[in-house]
Amino acid sequence: MSIIQGRNILVNQPARLGSLPMKSRALSFLLLATFSLGVNAQIYTWKDANGRTHFSDQPPTGVEARTTRGKTSPPQPQSEPAASEPSASASGPRGWQEQDKEFRERRAKQAEDAAKAKEEAAAKAEKAQYCDSLRRNLTLMERGGRVGMPTAGGETEIMSDAQLKAEAERLRTQLARDCR
Numbered sequence: 001m002s003i004i005q006g007r008n009i010l011v012n013q014p015a016r017l018g019s020l021p022m023k024s025r026a027l028s029f030l031l032l033a034t035f036s037l038g039v040n041a042q043i044y045t046w047k048d049a050n051g052r053t054h055f056s057d058q059p060p061t062g063v064e065a066r067t068t069r070g071k072t073s074p075p076q077p078q079s080e081p082a083a084s085e086p087s088a089s090a091s092g093p094r095g096w097q098e099q100d101k102e103f104r105e106r107r108a109k110q111a112e113d114a115a116k117a118k119e120e121a122a123a124k125a126e127k128a129q130y131c132d133s134l135r136r137n138l139t140l141m142e143r144g145g146r147v148g149m150p151t152a153g154g155e156t157e158i159m160s161d162a163q164l165k166a167e168a169e170r171l172r173t174q175l176a177r178d179c180r
Contacts, residue, residue: 042057042067042068043056043057043068044056044057044060044067044068045065045066045067045068046063046065046066127179130178130179131178131179134171134174134175134178135175137167137171138168138171138172138175141164141165141171142168144161144164
């Protein structure tokens with residue numbers, strides 16, 4: 001923007017540090033110095049009678065206090081892992097493809113474990129049913145009386161006492177072997 005007045009041309013230019021008046025420079029320096037004093041302040045740390053830790057910029061009276069100043073330990077340098085190390089890729093950040101692959105593997109393993117648990121539960125239920133059947137048949141054989149068994153021809157044959165005892169003994173051995 002320019003204003004023409006006779007022969008002189010006045011131009012508005014952005015302010016530069018060199019063009020600031022001396023009072024503004026002094027004020028800027030004072031503000032900077034004032035705010036930087038807090039950065040260099042000491043911090044006192046102590047524990048009270050209850051074991052609580054306190055922090056203050058003023059040392060307490062009658063209590064031993066430690067002074068701390070900002071960070072107490074220097075930052076740890078990060079070393080670049082050698083490219084030839086096999087663990088470098090394992091410990092580094094993983095991409096979404098690797099995470100997705102691991103997720104799918106975990107999901108497949110969980111599904112496989114669930115199917116295996118379901119099969120085991122079904123086998124356990126089947127075995128329990130088989131053992132209950134053996135116990136009922138043994139009770140029936142030990143009770144005696146008229147017990148009929150189907151023959152190959154489809155007819156029912158009544159078992160004798162000797163056959164009942166032999167069948168009861170066979171059922172006992174099966175129970176002892178299969179149903180513990």
